[in-house]
Amino acid sequence: MNEVPKHSTGRAKKAGLPPGTPVYIGQPKVEQVYCRAFLYNSTTVEERVLHPAECINLHRDGMTLWLDVVGLHDVDAIRTLAEAFQLHPLTLEDILNTHQRPKAEEYEGYLYLVMRMLTFDPRSQRIESEQVSLIIGADLVLSFQEREGGVFEPVRERLRSAQSRLRARGADFLAYSLIDAIVDHYFVVLEHVGDQIEALEVQLMAQVDGALLQTIQAWRHTLLEFSHAAWPLREAIGGLARGETPYIQELTRLYLRDVYDHLMYVIENLTNYREMLSNLVELHLSATSNRLNEVMKMLTIIATLFMPLSFIAGIYGMNFEYMPELSWRWGYPAVLLLMLLVASGLLYYFRRRGWL
Numbered sequence: 261m262n263e264v265p266k267h268s269t270g271r272a273k274k275a276g277l278p279p280g281t282p283v284y285i286g287q288p289k290v291e292q293v294y295c296r297a298f299l300y301n302s303t304t305v306e307e308r309v310l311h312p313a314e315c316i317n318l319h320r321d322g323m324t325l326w327l328d329v330v331g332l333h334d335v336d337a338i339r340t341l342a343e344a345f346q347l348h349p350l351t352l353e354d355i356l357n358t359h360q361r362p363k364a365e366e367y368e369g370y371l372y373l374v375m376r377m378l379t380f381d382p383r384s385q386r387i388e389s390e391q392v393s394l395i396i397g398a399d400l401v402l403s404f405q406e407r408e409g410g411v412f413e414p415v416r417e418r419l420r421s422a423q424s425r426l427r428a429r430g431a432d433f434l435a436y437s438l439i440d441a442i443v444d445h446y447f448v449v450l451e452h453v454g455d456q457i458e459a460l461e462v463q464l465m466a467q468v469d470g471a472l473l474q475t476i477q478a479w480r481h482t483l484l485e486f487s488h489a490a491w492p493l494r495e496a497i498g499g500l501a502r503g504e505t506p507y508i509q510e511l512t513r514l515y516l517r518d519v520y521d522h523l524m525y526v527i528e529n530l531t532n533y534r535e536m537l538s539n540l541v542e543l544h545l546s547a548t549s550n551r552l553n554e555v556m557k558m559l560t561i562i563a564t565l566f567m568p569l570s571f572i573a574g575i576y577g578m579n580f581e582y583m584p585e586l587s588w589r590w591g592y593p594a595v596l597l598l599m600l601l602v603a604s605g606l607l608y609y610f611r612r613r614g615w616l
Contacts, residue, residue, distance in 0.1 A: 279353070282349070282352050284358075286332065286333075286356075286358035288333035289331070289406045289407035292334075293329065293330065294310070294311060294330055295315045295328065295329045296308075296327075296328040297325070297326070297327050298419050299319070299323050299324070299325050299326075300323060300326075301322060301427065302428040305420060311337070312329055312337040315327050315341065316341065316344040324430065326419075327400075327401070327402050327403070329341065329402065329403065329405065331406070331407070332355065332358065332404060338352070338355065339352060341402075345370075345395070345402065351367060351372050354372070354374060355404050358406060360391060362496055363492060364496035366505055366507075370395050370396060370507065371397075373394040373396065374393055374496075375391075375393075375442055375493055376390070376488075377445070378445065378449045378486065378489060380449050387453075389485065389489065394438060396508075397431060398506075401434050401435050401438070411442060415438055430509065430512075431507075432509055432512045433515075435512075436519070443522050444522070446490065447522075453479070457536055457537065460476060461540065464540060468544060468547045473541065473544050476540050477541070480534065483530055483537065487527070490526050490527050491527060493523060494520060494523040494524065497519050497520045498520050500513070500516050501517045501520055568599075569599045572595065572598065572599055573599075576595055
């Protein structure tokens with residue numbers, strides 16, 4: 261079941277601190293921070309897994325360096341890496357604050373991009389979200405993840421392949437490939453969301469359950485969080501595709517426009533799914549109301565049946581001395597027969613009117 265996430269973000273840790281103060285806001289998702297380094301050109305590639313402090317002097321002329329940092333809770337390690345590559349203090353602050361809105365900002369010497377990476381956990385049936393920060397330089401890409409997943413693995417495999425065009429392109433094309441991998445995984449998550457909504461429809465048609473409404477509301481909230489990841493990213497990618505920045509070449513802008521189109525498709529599907537969930541809520545409420553009406557109709561029919569029977573029983577329950585049929589031998593069976601005929605007549609009338 262998809263649970264509604266808590267709204268507490270931990271921003272209170274930064275209350276009163278000067279701008280640019282590096283404070284980790286989030287929950288540690290790996291035991292130890294590490295860095296996966298790729299140093300490559302069109303003819304060769306080197307891959308290493310190191311501590312962030314050991315990645316400072318890896319860069320060489322004529323080669324592109326990709327440092328994929330996994331884990332953000334070690335503030336000192338992240339600060340050391342940021343200072344080595346001359347990242348602005350505000351950039352370091354945004355990297356460590358894992359509740360950033362997707363955005364793109366240009367600083368002196370690099371371009372900074374924030375995104376949300378979404379994955380679907382089949383065991384918990386939940387969408388998991390984490391922040392990914394990208395630093396795009398002339399021949400350098402830094403990526404910061406909260407945990408390592410399989411979203412970037414296709415990009416790593418392309419770098420390991422000698423026939424890959426990715427190794428012949430610059431750092432901006434590598435950054436595009438990482439962005440495209442994240443956005444492409446949105447489609448994977450969307451498919452799971454569609455399957456869950458179809459399952460909810462089937463369950464709702466089979467049985468009206470109060471817990472089902474909670475599940476629908478939880479998915480509505482999840483899709484809202486999904487929209488908060490996709491809409492701002494669309495604006496940021498659109499700005500990069502249309503803008504003029506020395507860190508994005510013209511050819512890469514063409515590919516970024518394709519990513520922009522993909523995001524538009526994702527947003528349209530999110531809108532459709534949210535409308536479908538709203539319709540399911542209305543259907544659930546309507547089914548609940550119909551069910552209540554059926555119960556009330558049945559109770560009303562039962563009460564109507566017993567009204568004349570209670571009247572007859574009340575008449576013959578009076579303690580008058582001279583009542584008709586009081587001393588008649590067949591009086592008791594006759595009254596019971598009369599009550600049975602009255603009840604049968606009412607039932608026949610209700611059935612003729614279509615009330616039963």
